[in-house]
Amino acid sequence: MTPSDESRRDATPQASQEHSGGPGWTGAVGAPTRLLLLRHGQTALSVDRRYSGRGNPPLTDLGRRQADAAARRLAGVDVAAVISSPLARATATAQAVADVHQLPVVVEEGLIETDFGAWEGLTFAEALAHDPDLHRRWRSDVLVSPPGGESFDEVAVRVARARDALVAAHPASTIVVVSHVTPIKLMLQQALGVGPSLLYRLHLDLASLSIAEHYPDGGTSVRGVNDICHLDG
Numbered sequence: 001m002t003p004s005d006e007s008r009r010d011a012t013p014q015a016s017q018e019h020s021g022g023p024g025w026t027g028a029v030g031a032p033t034r035l036l037l038l039r040h041g042q043t044a045l046s047v048d049r050r051y052s053g054r055g056n057p058p059l060t061d062l063g064r065r066q067a068d069a070a071a072r073r074l075a076g077v078d079v080a081a082v083i084s085s086p087l088a089r090a091t092a093t094a095q096a097v098a099d100v101h102q103l104p105v106v107v108e109e110g111l112i113e114t115d116f117g118a119w120e121g122l123t124f125a126e127a128l129a130h131d132p133d134l135h136r137r138w139r140s141d142v143l144v145s146p147p148g149g150e151s152f153d154e155v156a157v158r159v160a161r162a163r164d165a166l167v168a169a170h171p172a173s174t175i176v177v178v179s180h181v182t183p184i185k186l187m188l189q190q191a192l193g194v195g196p197s198l199l200y201r202l203h204l205d206l207a208s209l210s211i212a213e214h215y216p217d218g219g220t221s222v223r224g225v226n227d228i229c230h231l232d233g
Contacts, residue, residue, distance in 0.1 A: 028219025110162025117149025
């Protein structure tokens with residue numbers, strides 16, 4: 001097995017969760033809380049590549065199939081809880097996973113998508129045409145907000161608060177966290193300890209799976225990003 005093969009194997013949800021035997025390559029000690037970060041499935045706004053924040057479109061037929069595929073992927077994982085954003089596209093995706101594990105879906109308000117304000121439902125080009133200077137600044141500055149919406153910095157604060165509560169409530173456990181592209185990017189950014197440029201450069205597909213671990217000594221590790229092998233075919 002090559003080093004790259006080993007890395008791919010370790011990044012899967014089925015990889016060993018026993019980390020208490022001493023520090024690994026990250027130096028973190030103890031059994032972590034493993035967050036399986038699952039983006040929701042497709043909606044009509046996803047198809048048209050429109051800003052979809054606090055609006056509440058349902059999953060498309062493809063989106064439901066994507067949710068079912070993710071649920072099958074996670075069927076063999078020992079999952080302690082399934083947590084979801086309150087929006088319908090996330091709760092429907094979470095419900096598919098929860099049904100497999102015979103668990104309830106627990107809604108966490110802090111995992112909701114960014115409020116895009118006046119840009120809700122617009123395409124990138126439409127938002128740029130509507131507010132050209134503001135949109136350009138927003139694309140590179142986490143302190144800038146859409147008209148009537150949230151800045152990424154504001155989203156980061158509530159996402160970190162929600163994540164900390166989940167980690168505290170589920171020590172040494174694996175939990176599925178179903179959310180949206182911005183909150184998931186922020187949780188990965190925070191786990192990696194890197195700057196905000198990640199938000200503008202990282203791509204996350206619909207129904208993709210990423211994995212972040214949080215250790216009792218404060219250490220963090222990212223073990224996988226944008227895994228969509230369950231959607232093949």
